[in-house]
Amino acid sequence: MDEQAPMTMAVDRQDNLLIVRPEGDIDLASSPGLRAQLRELIASASGRIVVDLEGVPYMDSSGVATLVELLQSCRRDQLELVLCRLSERVLSVFQIARLDGVFTISESLESATDTNT
Amino acid sequence: MATPEITPEPPADLNVAFYSRPIYLSAIRHMLDAFCERMGMDPNQSARVCLAVDEAICNVIRHGYGGDPNGRIELAISRLEENGPTLQIDILDRAACVDLDTIRSRDLEEVRPGGLGVHIIQEIMTEVEYSHREGGGMRLRMRHPLATDKSEGSSKPNG
Numbered sequence: 001m002d003e004q005a006p007m008t009m010a011v012d013r014q015d016n017l018l019i020v021r022p023e024g025d026i027d028l029a030s031s032p033g034l035r036a037q038l039r040e041l042i043a044s045a046s047g048r049i050v051v052d053l054e055g056v057p058y059m060d061s062s063g064v065a066t067l068v069e070l071l072q073s074c075r076r077d078q079l080e081l082v083l084c085r086l087s088e089r090v091l092s093v094f095q096i097a098r099l100d101g102v103f104t105i106s107e108s109l110e111s112a113t114d115t116n117t
Numbered sequence: 118m119a120t121p122e123i124t125p126e127p128p129a130d131l132n133v134a135f136y137s138r139p140i141y142l143s144a145i146r147h148m149l150d151a152f153c154e155r156m157g158m159d160p161n162q163s164a165r166v167c168l169a170v171d172e173a174i175c176n177v178i179r180h181g182y183g184g185d186p187n188g189r190i191e192l193a194i195s196r197l198e199e200n201g202p203t204l205q206i207d208i209l210d211r212a213a214c215v216d217l218d219t220i221r222s223r224d225l226e227e228v229r230p231g232g233l234g235v236h237i238i239q240e241i242m243t244e245v246e247y248s249h250r251e252g253g254g255m256r257l258r259m260r261h262p263l264a265t266d267k268s269e270g271s272s273k274p275n276g
Contacts, residue, residue, distance in 0.1 A: 003138050003186050028175045029139035058146070060171045061237055065230035072230075089164050096168075096240050097233050098225045
């Protein structure tokens, strides 16, 4: 039996901007797939990466760990990382882990993708 | 000398046994969420309890069974009436016994992936107790009041 759940993710590449939109719960079953996809995507990215979480109704600490890894990779490669459109439920996981101040979190996709900010 | 009489615990209201596979986490969360709703828990609190249970099961899968998908996990859920309506959740396994003194939250000032599960469980649940099971394995017993407190998102103060 396959122990992992596939993670669907839409990708939108623009000049110096990469928008990724994962769809579905991010938990221990799906986070390994998300991590693999993100690693591949940021290898060729430049400028800003926006992770739009509107399509993610649930995230556990394995999802948070995946995004912490992404943040560390972005810092190392001098990329900007912005998370946006987190539901109250997903935001609360970052708050409990006291990581809401570590990430740049935006309420809207417009402000997350505005590279003048 | 007479052996002290041990009163057996009553059976749980709901028991679910499953293999140590991440693919089952979603089903467990949905079942628990529905149970909490039926018991009258506020949806925000129920979501937090589901997160705590998810984290506890993940810890058993990853650390207890070391990723072996053939370990058994049992989830036992009960409604108690001691000191007001309370949800009691036991997570039982037959994995290796862990030194109880080593189960603790890590320093959150250090920003790194992983190691957040124990902190999340302790932050959400009002009572958290790990113990060794007779015959091997671990039991995690967690409790949370069923009464709604809509004044804040957390049942416990931060800190």
